[in-house]
Amino acid sequence: MAGLAEVLARPSLEVAPALLGATLRHRTPEGEVAVRLTEVEAYAGADDPGSHAYRGVTRRNEVMFGPPGRLYVYFTYGMHHCCNVVVGTEGTASAVLLRAGEVVEGVELARSRRPGSSDRDLARGPARLCKVLAIDGRHNGAELSSGDLTLTPEDPVPAEGVATGPRVGLRDAADHPWRFWLRDDPTVSTYRPAAPLRRRRTPPA
DNA sequence: AGTTTGATTGGCT
DNA sequence: GCCAATCAAACTC
Numbered sequence: 001m002a003g004l005a006e007v008l009a010r011p012s013l014e015v016a017p018a019l020l021g022a023t024l025r026h027r028t029p030e031g032e033v034a035v036r037l038t039e040v041e042a043y044a045g046a047d048d049p050g051s052h053a054y055r056g057v058t059r060r061n062e063v064m065f066g067p068p069g070r071l072y073v074y075f076t077y078g079m080h081h082c083c084n085v086v087v088g089t090e091g092t093a094s095a096v097l098l099r100a101g102e103v104v105e106g107v108e109l110a111r112s113r114r115p116g117s118s119d120r121d122l123a124r125g126p127a128r129l130c131k132v133l134a135i136d137g138r139h140n141g142a143e144l145s146s147g148d149l150t151l152t153p154e155d156p157v158p159a160e161g162v163a164t165g166p167r168v169g170l171r172d173a174a175d176h177p178w179r180f181w182l183r184d185d186p187t188v189s190t191y192r193p194a195a196p197l198r199r200r201r202t203p204p205a
Numbered sequence: 206a207g208t209t210t211g212a213t214t215g216g217c218t
Numbered sequence: 219g220c221c222a223a224t225c226a227a228a229c230t231c
Contacts, residue, residue, distance in 0.1 A: 041212070050212075052227095060227065077213050078224025084212085097212055116215095127213050169212055192213090 004145055007153045008068040008087045012094035015087040016042040017162050017180045019096055021154040023104065026133045028148065033106035033113075033133055035123045037098060039181040039188045041167045043084065045093035050173035053093035063141045064093040071149065073130070073140040080127035081136045085144065085151065099126045099168070099179070102187045125189045157182065170194055 007018050017040075025034040043051040045064070052061045052074065063072045064086055072084040072095050084095035101123045103110045110122050110132040123129040130136065135149075144151040164177040171194045181188040 043212080052212075055228080058227075074212080075226070076211055078211095078226075080213050082212060099212085125213070167212070171211095 002153060004151055004153055005069060008085065009089065010087070011092075012042040012044055012087050012096055013178065015085075016040045016096045016178070017164075018153065018156060019085070019098075020157050020162060020180060020182055023150075023152045023154070024098065024101070024133065025105070025150040025152070026135065026148055027150075028134055031106055031109045033110050034104050035101035035129060035133060036104045037101045038185045039100035039179070041097040041099055041180070042178040043095045043097060044178075045088070045095075048173060050167060050170045050176075051093070051095075053095075061093070064095050065091060066141070069144050071135070071139050071142045071144065073135060073137055073142075075137055076127075081130040082126040083130050083135050083139070097126060098129055100124050100181070100187055100189045101129055102185070103132060120186050124187050165191065168192060 008015055019037055019040050022037050023034050024037065025032060045051060045053050048054060053064045057065055060074060063070055066086065067090045068087045070086045072086050073081055075081055082097065084097045086095050088094040103122045113132050113134060114122055123132050142149055161183055163181050163183040165179050166174050166177060167179045168191060174194060
């Protein structure tokens with residue numbers, strides 16, 4: 001199995017499928033939870049209209065422009081965190097969104113962080129994955145494999161075990177098949193096309 | 206400076 | 219299937 005830095009140094013479209021089956025582990029004082037990645041999405045940087053990096057550096061996305069091997073965590077919908085692994089070479093702002101996984105260690109702790117969830121759904125979705133791993137804004141910019149967070153790559157999954165399709169929830173650049181998942185894995189999230197424009201909440205006059 | 210939207214989720218019809 | 223929650227970033231004056 002290749003080392004982490006070696007795996008992450010490649011373009012996001014190559015790194016994304018290579019991360020399927022890898023394990024992301026977070027140690028906290030309460031204990032440890034590990035998730036085996038089953039679904040990811042590639043984001044190609046400044047040229048990718050679907051990427052947060054598309055419009056250049058901002059305070060939110062600056063971590064994406066830094067060196068690979070760090071976590072890019074963003075806050076969305078006023079309540080959720082989602083996390084990416086920064087990949088490629090410094091300055092390319094490419095990243096891989098971790099969309100879903102299977103909890104393979106610390107199941108009880110994971111359950112306590114998402115009460116009421118079935119085990120299958122514990123990390124089935126990008127915000128759920130962050131929740132069971134207790135990843136939030138404090139981990140934005142955190143280096144992997146040098147502290148509480150560890151990302152352990154696995155040997156590549158055979159090509160026939162990997163499925164690809166359009167990225168989820170994007171209005172722009174949704175047509176590229178840059179989402180990768182383990183075929184037939186029950187913890188892969190259900191595909192939802194981009195949310196149609198929400199109806200105005202402003203009441204009529 | 207005010208408005209709209211979002212790499213989502215959970216709850217209800 | 220539809221919709222609200224809830225806030226920061228992006229977009230429009």
